[in-house]
Each structure stands twice: as C-alpha cells, then as structure tokens.
Amino acid sequence: MASNCEVFCEILIAILLPPLGVCLKKGCCTVEFLICLVLTILGYIPGIIYALYVIVFQNRDEQSREIRAPLNSA
Structure with missing residues (x-):
C-alpha cells in the first residue's frame, strides 16, 4: 500500500508530465x-x-481486490 507522500509525488509528476506519471x-x-x-x-x-x-x-480498484481476496478464497 502506497503512503500519502508517494501518492502525492505521483500526482505531482502526472500533472507536470502525464505520460511519465x-x-x-x-x-x-x-x-x-x-x-x-x-x-x-x-x-x-x-x-x-x-x-x-x-x-x-x-x-x-487494485487495493479493493487485494482486500477482498481473502474473503473470496474462504
């Protein structure tokens, strides 16, 4: 799971250079x-x-699938 700082940096890069983000x-x-x-x-x-x-x-979406995965396998 990404930290808030990582997400902030990804968003900043996406605003400056979208394909790079x-x-x-x-x-x-x-x-x-x-x-x-x-x-x-x-x-x-x-x-x-x-x-x-x-x-x-x-x-x-990816995080919600990871959270639900143990519930689906049981």
Missing part, C-alpha cells in the same frame, strides 16, 4: 501509457485527467 505507475509498454501519450499529444489537459484517473482510481 503513468509510466512510473503502470510501466512503459502498457495500454494505459499509450492512451495517456496520445491524449497528451492531442491536448495537455486530457492527458493530465487520464493520468490522474490511472494513478488515483485504478489504484483503488
């Missing part, structure tokens, strides 16, 4: 990175919005 979070050869790169090329603001979505909301 997604690359650090998901990897450079992922669909998320390519989508963010295309959106940033088309417009800076859509790239930022998508990068923040990937960093903040997809991270919550």
Whole structure:
C-alpha cells in the first residue's frame, strides 16, 4: 500500500508530465501509457485527467481486490 507522500509525488509528476506519471505507475509498454501519450499529444489537459484517473482510481480498484481476496478464497 502506497503512503500519502508517494501518492502525492505521483500526482505531482502526472500533472507536470502525464505520460511519465503513468509510466512510473503502470510501466512503459502498457495500454494505459499509450492512451495517456496520445491524449497528451492531442491536448495537455486530457492527458493530465487520464493520468490522474490511472494513478488515483485504478489504484483503488487494485487495493479493493487485494482486500477482498481473502474473503473470496474462504
């Protein structure tokens, strides 16, 4: 689980360079990175919005799956 400082740094990087923030979070050869790169090329603001979505909301989905995993296996 990421600390608040790590999340803050990821969000700051995503605002400055959206594809870099997604690359650090998901990897450079992922669909998320390519989508963010295309959106940033088309417009800076859509790239930022998508990068923040990937960093903040997809991270919550993964954490909720980890929390529910012991309940599903029982």
